[in-house]
Amino acid sequence: MNIAVGGTGYVGLSLAILLAQHNQVTAVDVIPKKVEKLNNWQSPIADTEIERFLKEASEGKRKLNLTATTSAATAYANADLVVIATPTNYDARKNFFDTHFVEQVIELVLEINPKATMVVKSTVPVGYTKSICARYPKGKFLFSPEFLREGHALYDNLHPSRIIVGTPFEDMRAEAERFASLLAEGAEDTDVPTLVMHATEAEAVKLFxxxxxxxxxxxxxxxxxxxxxxxxxxxxxxxxxxxxxxxxxxxxxxxxxxxxxxxxxxxxxxxxxxxxxxxxxxxxxxxxxxxxxxxxxxxxxxxxxxxxxxxxxxxxxxxxxxxxxxxxxxxxxxxxxxxxxxxxxxxxxxxxxxxxxxxxxxxxxxxxxxxxxxxxxxxxxxxxxxxxxxxxxxxxxxxxxxxxxx
Ligand SMILES: NC(=O)c1ccc[n+]([C@@H]2O[C@H](COP(=O)([O-])OP(=O)(O)OC[C@H]3O[C@@H](n4cnc5c(N)ncnc54)[C@H](O)[C@@H]3O)[C@@H](O)[C@H]2O)c1
The missing domain is CATH 3.40.50.720 (NAD(P)-binding Rossmann-like Domain)
Known part of the structure; x- marks a missing residue:
């Protein structure tokens, strides 16, 4: 499967590497230095497992189908699935998360490849997926909460406490199960507890x-x-x-x-x-x-x-x-x-x-x-x-x- 990951921070990068074991992954970021590092198999963040996986890939000891780019349009145009892992900072004036980086990715994907399923991995307010379904009726969205710890980002995805995927509509359940199985396929643990639920409930799980x-x-x-x-x-x-x-x-x-x-x-x-x-x-x-x-x-x-x-x-x-x-x-x-x-x-x-x-x-x-x-x-x-x-x-x-x- 062709997967694009928007954002190469703790969440995006660990997921990009996890998924690149069995899929073709293009990691997208707006910071050229991060992209350049990744294309030289160097980690832009401190994380033992990420550093090890990239080093092993550079030495030909590990297969990772991973490239990085700042050219979001090209990456999203060819993707079956776009994982969104951009920041959602808290806006003290609005008293709510600022989700505009997530929407930047959504709008680009809808413009060039509206058939792609978008999986929001960023942490969002409860009710966000429902709201974007109304705002972007042509989009196909899932929300999957991320539970990693910084510094152990890839480790926590290789050994996840649980995999949760939320779907806004019952008819997207099969897509949600497919994404859950992609995460499970990349994990080193077997029998990871997996839950598919309504997207709003999955958003609540993360914040609670x-x-x-x-x-x-x-x-x-x-x-x-x-x-x-x-x-x-x-x-x-x-x-x-x-x-x-x-x-x-x-x-x-x-x-x-x-x-x-x-x-x-x-x-x-x-x-x-x-x-x-x-x-x-x-x-x-x-x-x-x-x-x-x-x-x-x-x-x-x-x-x-x-x-x-x-x-x-x-x-x-x-x-x-x-x-x-x-x-x-x-x-x-x-x-x-x-x-x-x-x-x-x-x-x-x-x-x-x-x-x-x-x-x-x-x-x-x-x-x-x-x-x-x-x-x-x-x-x-x-x-x-x-x-x-x-x-x-x-x-x-x-x-x-x-x-x-x-
Ligand atoms: N850090 C954690 O421990 C953690 C754990 C669980 C969930 N989360 C959530 O995941 C999200 C991302 O967190 P993070 O820590 O990985 O963030 P981060 O700041 O480390 O990384 C985000 C990356 O996205 C890039 N970016 C911004 N706008 C972009 C765009 N339009 N297209 C492509 N790339 C873009 C930034 O340059 C940056 O490299 C947040 O919503 C956060 O709350 C974080």
Missing amino acids: ANTYLALRVAYFNELDTYCEVRGLDTASVVRGVCLEPRVGDFYNNPSFGYGGYCLPKDTKQLLANYQDVPQNLISAIVQSNRTRKDFVAEEIIDRCRLLKEHGVKHPLVGIYRLTMKSGSDNFRASSIQGIMKRIKAKGFQCLVYEPTLDAPDFFESEVTHNLNYFNENADIIVANRWNDDLSSVSSKVYTRDLFCRD
Whole structure:
């Protein structure tokens, strides 16, 4: 089958490689540098499995029928199936996802190849597929939620927790099953739980799944806030709580807040979808993340004030990594940025250690790649996640990473 994938980010690239094992795949992106890298079998993103698959393909050890292009029209013209994996950022003014990158692809496909089935893999508001079916009556659409984790994007598609495909019309069920079987064919696991459902339900699955994950992060963060204020040992409380098998000892490490590209925007979108539907919890999950960042920032600001009382005229706050997780190569919507913003609003200067950022400053704070310089000059070091880089200056470090894991 000829497949075009629009967008070569975490979602698009991992799917392009997964599907290129058994199909002819053309990956499309608007960024020429990404396309050039891919055509040289280099990954534009940090992902162990993607890098391994591309390297093996370049050495002739693995068959991948994959090419990349910026020429969307040519790619879509020849495709039986177009997978859409473009960004859906949250638009704070409209209080809704901005889906125009998805619609850019849809409109191009309808113009040059209206017979192609389009599978939206981007995360969309609940009801979106239904709305595009009305807006573009000639289009054939499916929605398939994506559950991968950044940094493990291809791994998570080779070993999927589940495959879900949503169809807006019952008469497209066979197409939905066909797409599900393409994903299953590329996976290394067999017997992957697979569900075909209405597209609106599949959209809800994605937002409810991410909001549950955000709830869990927020819960353990509020537990930690409570323990900190009341002088209790958070680690003991978490261990005790999580021995309950229905809670489980995982995904319970306190942090500065849930962050990354998906959880902050997906929770806000779900809340927006609740308009006119009674709820308390979904608002609380969104609100809880702000409260947590306020608390963490206040703890750091208190330490800065204490340093001032002890003669440090202008305490310099070291921001150890802007990334959300250890091993990550991007810092989209990372919670430490919210902490940094709050600290700076109170007049304290920051120094950022972020080796993946090729710029002299970040929001007017100096950026360094020199760890020794960073460790020596920062008066207090703020780290969402601990790293042994900080062992020699541990007395300066403020972190809530109690279990040294994501
Ligand atoms: N990152 C994740 O962990 C994750 C997980 C599940 C779902 N999602 C969802 O998947 C979607 C994509 O996320 P991502 O992290 O892969 O995004 P990304 O920003 O990493 O990649 C998107 C790519 O699309 C390209 N693009 C933009 N407009 C385009 C167009 N008109 N034609 C072709 N390419 C275009 C961009 O240049 C970029 O390379 C979002 O809706 C996101 O919410 C992301």
